[in-house]
Amino acid sequence: MIPISKSAWYAGIKAKKYPQPSHALGRVSVWNIEDIRRLIAEASPGAANEQEG
Template sequence: MDIPQDGFLRLPQIIGDRKRGIPAIIPVCKSAWYEGCRTGRYPKPVHLGPKTVAWSRSAIAELVEKLKG
């Protein structure tokens, strides 16, 4: 999967959202994603505002390559 290296991704863009038809890059549930962020398996979020978090596109691209093995 080719992910641009600049900018940010919001959670539905990473784990997908069936209701909105957004395919998952990393197919895990929300709680598993946040647990992985907490334990270091997945990248830490970047706070864009008081109630807004996102993840670096480059960090997600690196994660995808790492998971491919």
């Protein structure tokens, strides 16, 4: 869904640019779907215009 490498994704998490994961079953990382949808919406072209209007 988000076209970046795994290392870039985790660097973004560390930089607080991307949502923090939760951990299920030890080593499995999971994300809240609403956090991911919000990230995609904010990164979409025209997102700034929609928020202004």
